[in-house]
Amino acid sequence: MAETAPATGKAGNQYRIESLAKGLSILRLFDENAVSLKLREICDRTGIPMPTAFRIVSTLEEGGFLDRTADGSFRPGVSVLTLGSAALRGSSLVQVSEKILADLAAATGETVNLGVLLGDQVLYLARLRNADLVTANVQVGSTLPAVYTSMGKLLLATLTPQEVSERIGPDAFSVHGGPNAVRNREELDARLAVIRQQGYAIQDQELALGLRSVSVPVYGNAPAAVAAINIAVSASRHTVESLRGPLLAQLRAAAADITVRLRAL
Amino acid sequence: MAETAPATGKAGNQYRIESLAKGLSILRLFDENAVSLKLREICDRTGIPMPTAFRIVSTLEEGGFLDRTADGSFRPGVSVLTLGSAALRGSSLVQVSEKILADLAAATGETVNLGVLLGDQVLYLARLRNADLVTANVQVGSTLPAVYTSMGKLLLATLTPQEVSERIGPDAFSVHGGPNAVRNREELDARLAVIRQQGYAIQDQELALGLRSVSVPVYGNAPAAVAAINIAVSASRHTVESLRGPLLAQLRAAAADITVRLRAL
Structure with a gap:
């Protein structure tokens, strides 16, 4: 990493x-x-x-x-957990998002996550998971390769090519991914271009077989995104197209809500 | 602390x-x-x-x-969260308990916790909470004063008076507790004596109004308890007597299950 x-x-x-x-x-x-x-x-x-x-x-x-x-x-x-707990309680991002993400999880019945970029990984700061049997084995504090996740690619898409290069070396693609995982920088750049254009990121079984997700950015007072939130679903229940429908709309409303509150701090 | x-x-x-x-x-x-x-x-x-x-x-x-x-x-x-996450994944106690606690939470419909003593505090290593509106504001990594919690008093009851004194100074009782909180070392010692005799600890609105819990110990290969698990309930739905009934029986079965698995490691 x-x-x-x-x-x-x-x-x-x-x-x-x-x-x-x-x-x-x-x-x-x-x-x-x-x-x-x-x-x-x-x-x-x-x-x-x-x-x-x-x-x-x-x-x-x-x-x-x-x-x-x-x-x-x-x-x-x-005992290092107490330090992490202090970090979470001290994070205005987590504090502001908590209730909004809980409402989003309740309204959609799906798993909802909040993440930030940490090197070439996505660090999970909040996770509200539903009862699906098949899900990523992730908890608050977990990290997953940014290149295989929707939140990671969404946040990478906000960086310059030079900044992407500083984070994502050739090793980033050597970890085992899902069937549709990007395999090199060229494939990654093509997906980042699409994400930049559409303003959201979809991950279709790139992390692991059977998992899909859609991510959107959350902004604070700076022009750059401070975090991403996503809805993560089982591929057996949702197609890529259904992720682009009402789920994306609800996700965007939650992100707008968090952004408004962060800017009011 | x-x-x-x-x-x-x-x-x-x-x-x-x-x-x-x-x-x-x-x-x-x-x-x-x-x-x-x-x-x-x-x-x-x-x-x-x-x-x-x-x-x-x-x-x-x-x-x-x-x-x-x-x-x-x-x-x-x-980023210190990744360290906490490593601690949790590396903890055989958490690994072994995870599924058993999830089953206990599902079977009882109540909030279930796993904790260890850290100084004069209980450190929460696992928490599966139900949908009750009123609950302790606790997450994995949170710490609560041991003297006011059922897990804390249960674990203190396994220590010698000298060891209790090393952890619990007069300041331990100065934090705001619930209506039935112990107020000094004498009251604490009286409750620890009861806990030692009965083998479980009950907390009845000692941490905060409206909250009750019952705790039992989990053992590894050493004679001393390695952790406590509890069932935490809303006082509006459970009396102290109902905590001593089927809930305690189910809690004890889960603790026995965890102990067997820890000893097999």
Whole structure:
């Protein structure tokens, strides 16, 4: 995953404390695809030498940010959840959207999500899921490859080609996607062009077989979109065309509602 | 909130990197009751001098762990959610409990929670809520005072008086609770004695007016409970006696199921 804010190496922040930055870079290695790592893997992935890495993980463990498992590997301690909870409660975007998304989920009976771009991933900030058996295995805090998701492509479509290149390298297409997944930058650019023109993004079994979704942008006071919201459905119940019908209209009304409230803050 | 693992000051960890430990102690200031802090407040609460604190928050900001708000205060960045998500996916307790709690919620039609003790708080690791209008404003990652909750008192009842004293100071009773909240250590000890004897904890409008819950312990391979699960109800629909009936029986069956699976890991 691309780093949005590299903490080591680059010049720029004259106030940076290197040992703290190294600790944060180790914490950032963990996401739901890397829930536990051995010290050796931590060294390999960060380039931090073993003795330093040992002292860092020891400090992270003492501070409750990492737990040591029975086999000697490290994983984030559950107490970091309080930090995430503070981030969610402190996010005016999440606060403002909560009720509107709940109403949208109730009115449509479908799964509704709110996401932002984090590197080359979509980070899920809110998720109200319906009772469909087949759905993406996603929760608040989950990340999915932006190139395979409707929210991700919608948000990528708001960026310049140069900004897209900074986030989306060739590796972005190597992860396993659904049957209709884009396979390279050219295919991605073609879809982004369509999305820019129509103002919404549809994902038809690009993430996984059986899943479709439609996304629209949410704006704050800046010209750029601050987030996307989507309706995610089972392909067995909705065609691509039905996503473009009343569901898109309801989604757009919810996005307009969130935008109005964000601009009033 | 009591610290489970103080990162600064105490001797003990000869490998500790002080600047990293200070950064972690600043991150630990944030929870859902402290979603944003000014630099001055950070200094006051940690005792870290302003110039050092400035360099630390600057490094945390660069690393994506803190965001600076329009008024110059700091709050956790939403990217810390990925760390929490990794913690949840890496937690065998959460993995093992997920389906069992979902079945319990479906069978009872009530709100179901999974929590652990974190200092003097209960940290919610899972929450499946029903459609009741009146409910605790809690999500995964939320913390509530242990002394006012059924899960908290249940888990405190498994500790020695000395361990309770280490977690629960006089301040623990100063937070606003419900009409039946315990007000001091003596009242708490009396309730813990009852809980130890009966093997479950009932909370009757101790957290807030209108809310009741019943909790039982979950065990792993150690003799001490690893977590609690509860059923939380609206006082308008359930008396304390009805919590002791079929709901407690179903809760106990779920706890036994989780315990068997944890011990098989």
